[in-house]
Amino acid sequence: MEKSYINVKKQKKKSTIKFVWLLIAFAIIFIIIVARFALSGDGDDVFSGAPSSGDVYKIAQAFVIPTIKSPSPTFSDSEYQFGQKPDSVYIIKSYVDTKDNSGGDQKINFEITLKFKGGSKSNQQNWDVLNLNEY
Numbered sequence: 001m002e003k004s005y006i007n008v009k010k011q012k013k014k015s016t017i018k019f020v021w022l023l024i025a026f027a028i029i030f031i032i033i034v035a036r037f038a039l040s041g042d043g044d045d046v047f048s049g050a051p052s053s054g055d056v057y058k059i060a061q062a063f064v065i066p067t068i069k070s071p072s073p074t075f076s077d078s079e080y081q082f083g084q085k086p087d088s089v090y091i092i093k094s095y096v097d098t099k100d101n102s103g104g105d106q107k108i109n110f111e112i113t114l115k116f117k118g119g120s121k122s123n124q125q126n127w128d129v130l131n132l133n134e135y
Contacts, residue, residue: 051090051121053082058122060092060112063129068108070098088116089130110134 051059061075073096080094093111100106113131120126 050084050088051116053080055121056082056090056114056116057092057094059124059127060094060114062124063112063114063127063132064096064110064134067132067134068096068098070100070106073098088118090114090116108134 057077057080064075065073075096076094080092083091083093085091091111091113093109095107095109098106098108111131111133112129115128115130117126117128
């Protein structure tokens with residue numbers, strides 16, 4: 001009887017040690033995943049709240065550029081108007097300097113209305129263009 005009791009205790013001890021090592025391995029993997037998530041990114045936090053006027057203006061430029069026929073549009077980084085409506089709707093009024101077909105300077109004014117759907121503010125897919133007027 002004594003041998004079987006010792007064998008049972010040894011068996012339980014082996015299975016307990018295996019379980020502890022398995023828990024340690026999972027804990028290490030979990031810590032690595034959490035650390036990588038916490039340290040990753042380019043500073044643009046998904047949970048940082050509403051976009052600033054600068055964020056909206058950068059996204060507005062990305063939507064306006066494809067509509068401009070000039071190869072090198074130049075946006076004014078300081079002269080734009082910013083407005084915010086409820087439900088994450090933003091309005092930007094500004095202008096872009098371009099060259100026309102004859103090589104002369106041309107100033108195109110634009111007004112764009114954007115809706116932020118959430119997520120990363122710098123990701124163009126998280127925005128919808130509600131209205132774009134160029135004049």
